[in-house]
Amino acid sequence: MSRTTARLATVLLFTALASPVLAQQPTAGPSPEAPAAPRTPPPPASAEARAAADRADALTRSVFWTQEAEISPQDPIAGVKAAQALRELGRYDQSADMAQRVLMVQPANYDAMLEVGRGHIARGQAFYGIQALEKARDARPGDWRPWSLLGTAYEQVRRSADAQAAWAQALAIAPDNPDVLTNMAISAMARGDNAAAEPLLRRAAAQPGASLKVRLNLAMVLGLTGKMGEAEQILRRDLPPEQADSNLAWLNARNAAGGQQAAAAPTRTWGSLQGG
DSSP states (O other): OOOOOOOOOOOOOOOOOOOOOOSSOOOOOOOOOOOOOOOOOOOOOOHHHHHHHHTSOHHHHHHHHHHHHHHOTTOHHHHHHHHHHHHHTTOHHHHHHHHHHHHHHOTTOHHHHHHHHHHHHHTTOGGGGHHHHHHHHHHOTTOHHHHHHHHHHHHHTTOHHHHHHHHHHHHHHSTTOHHHHHHHHHHHHHTTOHHHHHHHHHHHHTSTTOOHHHHHHHHHHHHHTTOHHHHHHHHHHHSOHHHHHHHHHHHHHHHHHOHHHHTTSHHHHHHHHHTO
16 A cells, blocks of 8 residues: 655756956857746546546546545545555555545545555554544444444454444444444454354345345355355355356365365455455
8 A cells, every 4th residue: 555755856046157258258058958847737637537437447446546646635535535446456555555645634534544444454454543443433433334443453453352342332323234244244254153153144134235245255154154055046146157156166175174264364265256
């Protein structure tokens, strides 16, 4: 997730010393070239171009918003959107770094605090995102998002009691929120507790705002607990045939090796098969 190095060109001007006029002047050499004019950076993109970029895929957005952030380092919107797109591409180090750059310019930028936390959680280094997430929580205690992210971050650094308290507060603010329930379920699966994860994911998948990833995570936990028929129904409904076949093959292989071993790192391996 590289820091921009500012380049400062310094022009040294030397004043020639006056000398007596000689009877015979030497032949003048070629006149020195004038220094090149400083390069003018391109202007930021128009509002129309930015709106079009927001509708593009993650790769296009990452290129566009990273360029915008380079043109205008003081533009927090560009920095946050670049961080989001980089995270979607799996470039977690760059994502966390980009969001941190925004906080250097605007230490109280709420969206950047959340994105710093997401980037560090995604790269498996949640400890480094906790401070930003706690500042976001304190800034807007009525928003469920920092509480939910803090639950995941605390769990990653083995602060399980704090994680459960944070998730409980997130659910108090947004009851049955599918993202919060999914975070809790993934945490349970990482501990090898698929039995605890299943009802959480069933609740999450039943919500109107549940995403495709929620349903696919439910399919995973169902498959890992031996309910392959129900898992296959979800996969066949939500994925193209070849992707459903790949996920079913993954589940069968993990079940053959032992479901608990498969749950040790579910999000990355399963996520790669989901294609996102």
